[in-house]
Structures are given as structure tokens and as C-alpha cells.
Amino acid sequence: MKTKVNFLMCVLVLVLTNTLNAQEVKPNNQDLFSEFIDRTGNRYRSASGVPGPEYWQNQANYKIDVSLNPENHNIKGHVEIEYINNSPFDLNFAWLFLEQNRFTPNSRGTLTTPLGGNRYKGDVVGGYKLSNIKVKNSGSTSSKHIINDTRMQVFFKKPLKAKGGKAIISMDFEFVIPEKGMDRMGRLEVEDGTIYALAQWYPKMVTFDDIQGWNIMPYLGAGEFYLEYGNFEYSVEVPREYIVVGSGQLQNPKEVLTKKQQKRLDEARQSDKAQFIIKPKEVGQTDKIRPDGNSFTWKFKMQNSRDVAFAASKAFIWDAAKIDLPDNKNALAQSAYPRESHGDNAWERSTEYTKASIEHYSNQWFPYPYKNAINVAADVGGMEYPGMAFCSYRSRAGSLWGVTDHEFGHIWFPMIVGSNERRHAWMDEGFNTFINLYSTDAFNDGEYPNRMLLAKQNLISWFLSPNREAINTFPDVAQSQNLGIVAYYKPALGLYILREYILGPERFDYAFKSYIKAWAYKHPTPGDFFNIMENAGGENLSWFFKSWFYGNDNIELSIKAVTQTDEGYQIEFESSGIPMPVVYNVYYKDGTKDELRLPVEIWQRGDTWTTALETDKRIKKIVIDPNRILLDVKPQNNRWEAQD
Known part of the structure; x- marks a missing residue:
């Protein structure tokens, strides 16, 4: 009993010490990663995204x-x-x-x-x-x-x-x-x-x-x-x-x-x-x-x-x-x-x-x-x-x-x-x-150009407009000038980002085909789609579905600072909008490069994240999203280049 009391006293002292020493408690991003609609299953529609055992339709x-x-x-x-x-x-x-x-x-x-x-x-x-x-x-x-x-x-x-x-x-x-x-x-x-x-x-x-x-x-x-x-x-x-x-x-x-x-x-x-x-x-x-x-x-x-x-x-x-x-x-x-x-x-x-x-x-x-x-x-x-x-x-x-x-x-x-x-x-x-x-x-x-990808960068002005509307806006409610983007382009770009940047083609294609097969000749809801993509794709995607399909936030990743250390470099990234994994390339002065990735969970605790890169090479430049998959509203700060 005495041992347990001593342990609890040590924990209390540690907590009080950290509290007194801390200048402030930084807010976390738990809300960005929380659920946004009720996706619990029932006998008609399962939490895994497939029709339930008593699913019916007339x-x-x-x-x-x-x-x-x-x-x-x-x-x-x-x-x-x-x-x-x-x-x-x-x-x-x-x-x-x-x-x-x-x-x-x-x-x-x-x-x-x-x-x-x-x-x-x-x-x-x-x-x-x-x-x-x-x-x-x-x-x-x-x-x-x-x-x-x-x-x-x-x-x-x-x-x-x-x-x-x-x-x-x-x-x-x-x-x-x-x-x-x-x-x-x-x-x-x-x-x-x-x-x-x-x-x-x-x-x-x-x-x-x-x-x-x-x-x-x-x-x-x-x-x-x-x-x-x-x-x-x-x-x-x-x-x-x-x-x-x-x-x-x-x-x-x-x-x-x-x-x-x-x-x-x-x-x-x-x-x-x-x-x-x-x-x-x-x-x-x-x-x-x-x-x-x-x-x-x-x-x-x-x-x-x-x-x-x-x-x-x-x-x-x-x-x-x-x-x-x-x-x-x-x-x-x-x-x-x-x-x-x-x-x-x-x-x-x-x-x-x-x-x-x-x-x-x-x-x-x-x-x-x-x-x-x-x-x-x-x-x-x-x-x-x-x-x-x-x-x-x-x-x-x-x-x-x-x-x-x-x-x-x-x-x-x-x-x-x-x-x-x-x-x-x-x-x-x-x-x-x-x-x-x-x-x-x-x-x-490729006989004809891909109009959606050609239009992607031209959409940035709309994504920054105060008059934009969310994807989930009813089509008869959406303003005429917004309907083409909220019903067509933005959801299509969301799936493109999900396939090419977040999940990768293999995981995405399996999940997307699973959705089509499960709901062929049936009536799925948005929740059914989200559930099956998560379950079959093997990824918690509420942070993405919530922000991209049901919100008006934008993607805005940036490189905040690059510092040279004895072991190599420290790279500080920042996210000012929708959290995203950070896919980035590091290009070295000797002509080589590293293709690197940080998981989306780095943004759960806050809006900045510093990662260490151990190398004896000198960095020439760093580029976030080198394949330009994302629609980042400020692409100019996705790059950092050495000044020497």
C-alpha cells in the first residue's frame, strides 16, 4: 500500500512541476480527426460499409x-x-x-x-x-x-x-x-x-x-x-x-x-x-x-x-x-x-x-x-x-x-x-x-487532353473565394456558379488525392471496387461510402472526409524552416488547413534524392512538426508533393532551396 501511495505522490509532483514550468498548453487538433456524422452500423447498414443482414429496398x-x-x-x-x-x-x-x-x-x-x-x-x-x-x-x-x-x-x-x-x-x-x-x-x-x-x-x-x-x-x-x-x-x-x-x-x-x-x-x-x-x-x-x-x-x-x-x-x-x-x-x-x-x-x-x-x-x-x-x-x-x-x-x-x-x-x-x-x-x-x-x-x-487535371490549378481562386460552398450542399441549393465545382470537380479531386496521394492505387482500387460491388443496384449513403473505404482501404479517413467533403477548409502545407545540425538537418513543416500526410523529396547537391513521407498523424498534436534527417550530404532543395497531386492553395511555399 505504501509503495502505491509513494508512486501516486511522484506522479502528482511530476504533473505539478511540468504545469509550473510550461509557458502555455498548445491546443491540439483532436477536432480535425474526430468523427463528423453518425457512422455506427445497424441491421440495415453495417459499420463496415456493406449492406446489413436485414437491408431492404422496394x-x-x-x-x-x-x-x-x-x-x-x-x-x-x-x-x-x-x-x-x-x-x-x-x-x-x-x-x-x-x-x-x-x-x-x-x-x-x-x-x-x-x-x-x-x-x-x-x-x-x-x-x-x-x-x-x-x-x-x-x-x-x-x-x-x-x-x-x-x-x-x-x-x-x-x-x-x-x-x-x-x-x-x-x-x-x-x-x-x-x-x-x-x-x-x-x-x-x-x-x-x-x-x-x-x-x-x-x-x-x-x-x-x-x-x-x-x-x-x-x-x-x-x-x-x-x-x-x-x-x-x-x-x-x-x-x-x-x-x-x-x-x-x-x-x-x-x-x-x-x-x-x-x-x-x-x-x-x-x-x-x-x-x-x-x-x-x-x-x-x-x-x-x-x-x-x-x-x-x-x-x-x-x-x-x-x-x-x-x-x-x-x-x-x-x-x-x-x-x-x-x-x-x-x-x-x-x-x-x-x-x-x-x-x-x-x-x-x-x-x-x-x-x-x-x-x-x-x-x-x-x-x-x-x-x-x-x-x-x-x-x-x-x-x-x-x-x-x-x-x-x-x-x-x-x-x-x-x-x-x-x-x-x-x-x-x-x-x-x-x-x-x-x-x-x-x-x-x-x-x-x-x-x-x-x-x-x-x-x-491520351488522344485528348485531360480536362480535369488541366483545370486543377485554375481552381485555386475558387478555393480561396469567400463565396465557395461545401460539397455536401444540395444541388438545388448550390449557387449556379458553384455547382460545377461542388458537384463535379472538388469531389473528383478528393478521390484523386485519396487514390494517388493518401492510399495509393492498390489500396484505393480494392476499396472502391468493394464499394461498387457491395452497393450495385442498391442505395448507398455517404456514410456507407466512407465506411467501406476505411474498412477495405485499411485507414482511418475521417479527417479527410470531414474536411474535404463536409467543410470549406483548404490544403495548405509549407516548409517553415530548415536547420543544419551535426547529424544532418531538421526540417520544420506547417499545416494551415486540412491535415495531410507530407510526401516530400529531398534533392542533394550531388544529384541524388530521397523520397520521404510523414504520416498524417503528425498533425494530431498541433500545426507544426519537425523531423530529423540524418545525412552527411548537403541539401539543394526540398519539395512537398513533387508530383503535384494536391490542390494546395499556396503552392509557392511547398519548396525550400538552399541559398549557397
Whole structure:
């Protein structure tokens, strides 16, 4: 007992002595390294980042039949939705999105568009006309519903049972196709006719999940989509002259294509080079490129998808080529475009670009899941849908490669990995911009410059701006001038830094592939992504995720002082922002160099750190981040050079 008392007295004396001698207690950086969101696991989502043992999501299967009337630009048809409630809760009602209601004078999207307009300004002469709304389940039928802006609430006469209860929701609908569809859909007049790019074209189920319940945020503009997965059967009736291309597989080619076109498609499936289905000189020659009849119904199917889109026109040139996928599988790359887009290194390369993009992502990250990938020239800057993209008919050369590659990159985020675009645009646009970086470098050994890396240093002024916003800002809230950086560039740069500077390609790639595989056709949250990257990558990254994705701090490393000692040198580093490992090169006067690294934990106790370098060589210069991976807002103090 006496020994224990003496030990405690010694400890107390030591503490008091150190306290009296200390001039001040330096603040530590524990807050920078603390957790910032609740990432504890539960039965639905695990702390390791993978779906929990009781993870669930609901399913929506669609049967849609529509007709397109070019005379009045009208779509009219019927939708039947089989809605399956896999949740552990009985449901008294369900929500649907009516996204065409955005194109009305008093929609929330119209009323929240700035007076000067923006990319998401749309027509105001549309909106749905709905009729024969029926909701059937458990032998009962209800027609009770409430429509509010871009959403509709339907009510079950009897609760839709948990864990497998099924309902059939059906209605007739029609709308006028907007000319300007918020840069996501619409009409384009060309010399040979109209190109209709059809998206957000049918009433669809709102996602019900374990995070938000019903995700009923309205369709305003910048915020995109969050949808349930399911199976689709849809048909499009058009006049004889029209060609239809759409998400999924064409089910009746013998009914809607000539024998020559069927043969050309079969040849394209075996060809690495684009083969014409409709040649430029054949456009407008209806009797040569269309079977007999007044109108045709094109039928499509798509399995395990969250959406479908289609395009129709009598102005299409149409070509296709084989996509080589892992495990000796194949798909078909297709392009449909008007004669205005053909030639001068333009859309005649679209299928080449589509093929190269999908092959790269399939080999690098996760196999492409669909049988077709279709690029359509439209009056849309660039917009993605499952198995399909709309890109500007004016694009050519590097611009067309960039937009094609970006839109098909979206097949992986968010079409395969089904994140909530309306809340977390960075998990959609940012992840995709990141993978575009590597696909661009790979395409024809760098035929086109890498726009993201070229733009990196030009972003410093934005990172220092007092008007910058954090990545986690909702897309419909972010200022227009900030959206491109907070949704696209900054999250992409964050992943680039994580791969090339913090984790290294081997650890990053394993973790990133683990994320894609775990959440393919499911609904991950930011926390799920952070958890799986930490667990599979083997690194506590809360300090990085917290500051880069949820804050406005910047990276600012510097060399504060270099002092020569009897044993060599002491180098003092400083961090004035986001903590980072210090990767640095020491260059000696004899022409040699050392490549060195200090772990991020050096910043836990404070903002400066001194390290010793034992050497008998004389230092010429020291450079932090010699490969210029980081976006350091003051790169000029990343170097130190000897004065003698």
C-alpha cells in the first residue's frame, strides 16, 4: 500500500512541476480527426460499409405503352406499375413522381428559376393530363390521390403489407413534349425532321428507404433523380418514317426493321468498327429503309434498371459496333444522329467513343450490365439514362469524347450504384468525373487532353473565394456558379488525392471496387461510402472526409524552416488547413534524392512538426508533393532551396 501511495505522490509532483514550468498548453487538433456524422452500423447498414443482414429496398416493375404524335408533339399512353413493398412497414399510401409537371408556369421549379435563367430553365407549356388512376391491392381498388407539383400521393384502401406486399398502380397519361426540357430531354428541329429525346416521360415511383422514408423532394432543376430498381416493358408507337432507339433490348426487330437492317445489326454485333444500320445517304428515303405500313410499335425490355428513356426521329443516321466485356461477354454500342452531326471528326466517331468508354469502365471497375449502349445526338448538352445518353448534336472531336465518356460513366454512378442524386450530387457527378480522368488518359493513349487535371490549378481562386460552398450542399441549393465545382470537380479531386496521394492505387482500387460491388443496384449513403473505404482501404479517413467533403477548409502545407545540425538537418513543416500526410523529396547537391513521407498523424498534436534527417550530404532543395497531386492553395511555399 505504501509503495502505491509513494508512486501516486511522484506522479502528482511530476504533473505539478511540468504545469509550473510550461509557458502555455498548445491546443491540439483532436477536432480535425474526430468523427463528423453518425457512422455506427445497424441491421440495415453495417459499420463496415456493406449492406446489413436485414437491408431492404422496394421494387417497381413497369409496363408502359405510348404513342408519339409528331403533328402536335404529343405523348399519350398508359402505365401499369407493380409496386412491391419489401420494407418491414405496412404502407397506407405511396408517392409517385410526375416530373413533366415541372414544365408548367406555376411549378416550383419554374418559380425558383432565376430571372436570368440557367441551364435548367425549361418550357412552361406542358404538364401531365392524368385519368383512370387506380390503385389495387389485397382485392381492393382505390382511386384516391392528391397531386402536388411534381408529386402524386396515392392511397391504399387496405394497407400494403410489409415484406412482400404487392400493389398495381395504373393510369392513363399524356403531355406535350417540351422543346426545351431543362437540358435533359426535349425536341430538336433538323433539316430531315424532329429529334425527340424522351426522358422523365412516365409517372414513376418515389424511393422509400430506411434513411428518409419517402424521398419526396420536388423536381426543381439541378437535383436529378433517386429511383427504385425493377423490370421494364415498354412500347412506342410512331409513324412509319420514324426510327426509335431506347433503353434495353428491342424485342421485335423483324416487325420494325427491314431485312437489310436486321442483317446490318447482326454484322455490327461482330464488328469492332462502326457499321451503318442507316447510312447518311439513306436518311429520308422512307421506302428503302422502312417496312410497309402506316405506323409501327417498337417494343423494348430492360431488366433490373431504375429508369428507361428513348429517342425517335425520321432524321437518324444509325450505326453500331461490338463492345467487348469481361468473361467473353458482348454488348452493342449504337449511335443515332442527324446528317448535320456527321463528318469533320464529329458523330461518326460516337460509337467508337461509346465502345471505348464502356470497355474501360467494365475492365477497371465493374462489368457493364446491359446489352446495348446508345448515344443520341439531341439538343441536350449531355444527360444520362440506363443504357442511353443524350449528347449535344453540335459536339465533335474532344468535346464529343468528353461528353460521351462522361454520360456513359454515369452507368456506374448512379445507374449501377444507385445513390440519391437529388440530395448527394457529388456521389453521382463527382464519382463519375473521377473515373473519367483515367478513361480519358487511356483512350488512344491520351488522344485528348485531360480536362480535369488541366483545370486543377485554375481552381485555386475558387478555393480561396469567400463565396465557395461545401460539397455536401444540395444541388438545388448550390449557387449556379458553384455547382460545377461542388458537384463535379472538388469531389473528383478528393478521390484523386485519396487514390494517388493518401492510399495509393492498390489500396484505393480494392476499396472502391468493394464499394461498387457491395452497393450495385442498391442505395448507398455517404456514410456507407466512407465506411467501406476505411474498412477495405485499411485507414482511418475521417479527417479527410470531414474536411474535404463536409467543410470549406483548404490544403495548405509549407516548409517553415530548415536547420543544419551535426547529424544532418531538421526540417520544420506547417499545416494551415486540412491535415495531410507530407510526401516530400529531398534533392542533394550531388544529384541524388530521397523520397520521404510523414504520416498524417503528425498533425494530431498541433500545426507544426519537425523531423530529423540524418545525412552527411548537403541539401539543394526540398519539395512537398513533387508530383503535384494536391490542390494546395499556396503552392509557392511547398519548396525550400538552399541559398549557397
